[in-house]
Amino acid sequence: MSETSVITSAADITCVGIIGSGIMGAGLVEVAARSGRSVVLRSRTLEGAEAAVSKLESGLARQVDKGRLDADERDAILARISTTADLADLADCDLVLESVVEDLAIKKDLFRDLDAIVKPGAILATNTSTLPVVELAMVTSRPDAVVGIHFFNPAPMMKLVEVIRPITAADAAVSTAIQFAEACGKDAVEVVDRAGFIVNALLFPYLNNAVKMWEQGTASIDAIDVAMQGGCNFPMGPFALLDLVGLDTSVSILEALYDEFREPNFAPATTLKRMVVAGHLGRKTGRGFRTY
Known part of the structure; x- marks a missing residue:
């Protein structure tokens, strides 16, 4: 054509x-x-x-x-x-x-x-x-x-x-x-046409790093969410957003980013992968980083 x-x-x-x-x-x-x-x-x-x-x-x-x-x-x-x-x-x-x-x-x-x-x-x-x-x-x-x-x-x-x-x-x-x-x-x-385009290529490393920060014991889930809402004027914190998007979707996007760019920052946090295996996918299953 x-x-x-x-x-x-x-x-x-x-x-x-x-x-x-x-x-x-x-x-x-x-x-x-x-x-x-x-x-x-x-x-x-x-x-x-x-x-x-x-x-x-x-x-x-x-x-x-x-x-x-x-x-x-x-x-x-x-x-x-x-x-x-x-x-x-x-x-x-x-x-x-x-x-x-x-x-x-x-x-x-x-x-x-x-x-x-x-x-x-x-x-x-x-x-x-x-x-x-x-x-x-x-x-x-x-x-x-x-x-x-x-x-x-x-x-x-x-x-x-x-x-x-x-x-x-x-x-x-x-x-x-x-x-x-x-x-x-x-x-x-x-x-x-590059993995993640604009929004997801910037957003999901941020969400992933929030999970890694919590894994390292820097602050609680609630504290991180409150900090990013109040400090950056975001409408919701990273954990609330992960639960809204769906943890399975989030892992899929991160894996696609990692497959294309091979940057360690894009590799899904261990907790995210484990929660997906357990079926704790966020709001759509009633349980993610919080219970709904």
Whole structure:
């Protein structure tokens, strides 16, 4: 595919496909639908996709009750959303953004399938937080049309989007992705395709070092959290944030950083690895560095 065949403007993106009905996928559906575009949410089961839309509907209803959203706009947002369990229903999308499990092999298989299904010229994007986008691009026949569009959780609230440029990407694909993010009301920054991109490459060594500091007995978990909130004006301390992100996710990101850069600072702290083995993953399991 030549560079000129890639969609060159976000104005040409009228239909967005979202793959994955978890918290992030549901958030991406809301963001895209609010931008005025038709959205097709694909989950492995139709029940999963419909459940995600049902939660979104409840969330929008609460916003209407609080006066933050007009009822007519709520209805318009929901009317733009359709659900499916069939990848083939994404064939006519102008942009497809996946947010499935952070497993490179699974994502590669997905991109192979999308490449065969989605119309020529459409952009295929990943919401990965740290995996190499170029590896996904190279399993397709359109590597110039594959980019990273990394939203942060919760997607409707967080302003930042990292647009990831693999070395294979066409300028048109990257600029269109940036325009799309901005049309969704986000602050888009362009980033080279390196593990962790900007935010995670800076954030997770900090979180990792907080765990190592506690392991060394410098201060308690509570003291470290209070210090970083009060001393750096952070909204939460490192241990609270680790529990929110998930310790398994945190270890995966650190391992990806270590695999790419081989810097000792990126090697996951021993306690993090042990807690993951024990199933103490943070808020999602009810127990991490604190009990919930």
